[in-house]
Amino acid sequence: MVLSRHLDERVWLLNRQGKAAIAASAQGHEAAQLACIEATDPSKDHYLIYYRQFAAMMALGTEPEEMLRGFLAKTDDPMSGARQFPLHGAHPRVDLFNFSNVIATQLPQAAGVALADKLKGSDAVTVVFFGDGASSQGDTHEAMNFAGIHKLPVIFFCENNRYAISVPLEKQMGVESVASRAVGYGFPGVQVDGTDVGAVYEVTNVAIERARAGDGPTLIEASVERLLPHTTDDDHTRYRSSEDIVQMLNRDPIRILAELLKRRGQLTDSGDEEIHALAKKRVNLATDTVDAEPYPSVESMFDHVIDSSGGHS
Amino acid sequence: MTERTVIEAVRATIQAEMRRDSSVIVLGEDVGIRGGVFLATDGLIDEFGEDRVIDTPLAESSICGIALGAAVNGMRPIAEIQFADFVWPAINQLVGEASKVRYGTNGVKTAPMTVRVPYGGGVRGGLYHSQSIEVLFAHTPGLSVVAPATPFDAKGLLATAIRTNDPVIFLEHKRTYRLVKGDVPDADYTIPIGKAEIKRPGTDLTIIAYGLMLHYALQAADMAAANGISVEVLDLRTLRPLDEDAIVESVSRTGKALIVQEDTLSVSISSEVAAIIGERCFFDLDGPITRLGPPEIPPMPFSPIQEAAFMPSPDKILAAITKLAEI
Ligand SMILES: Cc1ncc(C[n+]2csc(CCOP(=O)(O)OP(=O)(O)O)c2C)c(N)n1
Numbered sequence: 134m135v136l137s138r139h140l141d142e143r144v145w146l147l148n149r150q151g152k153a154a155i156a157a158s159a160q161g162h163e164a165a166q167l168a169c170i171e172a173t174d175p176s177k178d179h180y181l182i183y184y185r186q187f188a189a190m191m192a193l194g195t196e197p198e199e200m201l202r203g204f205l206a207k208t209d210d211p212m213s214g215a216r217q218f219p220l221h222g223a224h225p226r227v228d229l230f231n232f233s234n235v236i237a238t239q240l241p242q243a244a245g246v247a248l249a250d251k252l253k254g255s256d257a258v259t260v261v262f263f264g265d266g267a268s269s270q271g272d273t274h275e276a277m278n279f280a281g282i283h284k285l286p287v288i289f290f291c292e293n294n295r296y297a298i299s300v301p302l303e304k305q306m307g308v309e310s311v312a313s314r315a316v317g318y319g320f321p322g323v324q325v326d327g328t329d330v331g332a333v334y335e336v337t338n339v340a341i342e343r344a345r346a347g348d349g350p351t352l353i354e355a356s357v358e359r360l361l362p363h364t365t366d367d368d369h370t371r372y373r374s375s376e377d378i379v380q381m382l383n384r385d386p387i388r389i390l391a392e393l394l395k396r397r398g399q400l401t402d403s404g405d406e407e408i409h410a411l412a413k414k415r416v417n418l419a420t421d422t423v424d425a426e427p428y429p430s431v432e433s434m435f436d437h438v439i440d441s442s443g444g445h446s
Numbered sequence: 447m448t449e450r451t452v453i454e455a456v457r458a459t460i461q462a463e464m465r466r467d468s469s470v471i472v473l474g475e476d477v478g479i480r481g482g483v484f485l486a487t488d489g490l491i492d493e494f495g496e497d498r499v500i501d502t503p504l505a506e507s508s509i510c511g512i513a514l515g516a517a518v519n520g521m522r523p524i525a526e527i528q529f530a531d532f533v534w535p536a537i538n539q540l541v542g543e544a545s546k547v548r549y550g551t552n553g554v555k556t557a558p559m560t561v562r563v564p565y566g567g568g569v570r571g572g573l574y575h576s577q578s579i580e581v582l583f584a585h586t587p588g589l590s591v592v593a594p595a596t597p598f599d600a601k602g603l604l605a606t607a608i609r610t611n612d613p614v615i616f617l618e619h620k621r622t623y624r625l626v627k628g629d630v631p632d633a634d635y636t637i638p639i640g641k642a643e644i645k646r647p648g649t650d651l652t653i654i655a656y657g658l659m660l661h662y663a664l665q666a667a668d669m670a671a672a673n674g675i676s677v678e679v680l681d682l683r684t685l686r687p688l689d690e691d692a693i694v695e696s697v698s699r700t701g702k703a704l705i706v707q708e709d710t711l712s713v714s715i716s717s718e719v720a721a722i723i724g725e726r727c728f729f730d731l732d733g734p735i736t737r738l739g740p741p742e743i744p745p746m747p748f749s750p751i752q753e754a755a756f757m758p759s760p761d762k763i764l765a766a767i768t769k770l771a772e773i
Contacts, residue, residue: 245515274509
């Protein structure tokens with residue numbers, strides 16, 4: 134969690150230095166993402182992410198160097214060979230992918246992935262991440278409807294940070310919560326405090342067990358804060374009040390978790406500092422390594438448009 | 447060898463491919479007990495069950511999105527769009543998503559999916575059951591677009607499409623479904639994507655066509671032969687990638703090209719074919735590259751007289767042949 138935060142901060146710095154063209158941040162979403170991943174089985178489960186699952190990718194074992202190669206568009210970017218924006222493409226080791234920047238397209242795709250598992254008799258679960266803005270798309274409705282009909286092993290994991298760029302929740306939906314919509318699809322919808330690792334782990338675990346048992350989907354809505362502007366190209370002071378900004382800082386999940394652990398006597402101040410120092414060192418090392426790496430060659434842009442072998446099944 | 451219509455060839459091929467490979471599934475509106483509105487999946491649910499022949503909700507974007515997700519997870523889905531006119535809600539999942547899966551993951555993921563799309567007019571379909579939608583797909587790197595015109599080609603190309611490891615848009619002209627019959631071998635065979643075929647050899651000029659227009663072109667060529675004009679007819683069969691060499695070879699030989707299509711001419715397959723001929727056959731041309739198509743109005747009016755006026759026909763093609771031959 135701390136490593137994800139430090140690396141995330143570094144990426145924004147690299148953007149200000151003109152080295153990372155664009156970044157979206159998971160700062161504020163870390164607890165929700167890490168706890169969700171913790172409840173899954175990376176050896177068989179599928180993860181369809183969008184651009185904000187920085188911490189989820191870290192939780193799945195992505196090395197800082199690998200993350201940075203995506204942001205700096207270096208030749209060894211493991212997700213897409215630097216063809217796509219950071220966090221887009223397919224992960225080299227776990228079945229995590231994100232085909233496009235187009236909001237909510239991953240939800241019907243996730244239903245399809247889960248359908249294939251059901252047909253194959255696999256007990257793998259598909260977790261698909263999306264934002265509150267994405268909940269308004271037709272694809273979201275279509276995916277949940279289909280998943281409900283076929284009781285697919287899929288978890289719809291909504292990270293509700295109350296903003297879609299600048300558009301606030303009350304202009305996104307006429308209901309109180311995204312989770313409340315699940316009733317319209319015939320499966321449970323749960324709201325959870327996305328800054329509470331224990332709570333997110335618990336609800337995800339229940340959803341995973343339900344899915345693995347063949348009982349169908351769950352919609353989880355984790356309420357989180359987007360601590361930074363939408364992306365490095367955004368300025369949220371244009372649309373967030375200063376009270377809102379101050380308030381949200383109280384919901385920084387890293388601070389909340391550290392305070393909890395300290396209250397319980399499971400973390401000391403010096404231990405906390407040491408964790409941060411180690412993370413910083415790791416990030417420095419990764420930055421130096423990746424900064425020196427080359428960009429992809431022009432020739433490689435012609436690869437993988439279509440099966441060049443004309444290969445058939 | 448069995449004589450089949452185009453729709454029968456399509457159905458038999460889906461059935462054969464489902465028998466051959468258990469990862470082949472069918473999904474779409476009314477594909478189950480109804481067997482599809484054109485009966486392309488008639489009886490398949492009885493043989494393969496509800497798991498492999500899936501009646502989806504009425505939602506095209508997710509039909510294609512689900513097919514894509516299943517494809518990247520080991521299935522070979524055949525998604526049916528009931529009518530081409532209703533493919534627009536799914537454009538994002540096809541042009542936006544499926545086409546870039548291989549490229550956008552640097553070759554890690556592939557999407558072996560076939561999207562069957564009944565298209566085309568001359569069926570009293572009006573504005574929303576007559577559309578030709580090929581151009582947008584043919585414009586998109588990462589997709590293959592196939593448009594067979596005969597039962598033989600439908601079988602060979604559909605088998606190839608289903609077995610191909612990338613997304614294929616498979617266009618079936620609705621008017622050919624029952625109109626066009628032909629002998630189809632019962633044995634397994636495939637036809638490569640990207641290969642045009644000379645359906646009638648000739649020496650005076652080349653007609654380039656696909657889909658229903660191929661048949662109209664063949665009829666017009668017969669009529670022209672009676673007037674002493676020898677017309678070669680080239681069936682494109684695949685619209686992406688176009689078989690450039692076949693186009694160039696034929697037109698270089700005959701020296702004249704007439705491109706016939708039912709789709710709106712501006713910014714279309716015919717534009718692309720004309721550009722290829724212009725670039726590669728310039729010194730072999732004995733006349734202007736000529737195109738015949740419908741007027742630039744929304745395709746196509748419901749009323750019979752207007753529909754007939756809209757559609758290219760053997761007579762209109764014959765007139766264009768005669769004019770070009772006289773130059
Ligand atoms: C279909 C589509 N429309 C618009 C955009 C531009 N866009 C990118 S992110 C975004 C907001 C998304 O908000 P949300 O789903 O709540 O996710 P968050 O960024 O808050 O995590 C918009 C409008 C897009 N990428 N795709």
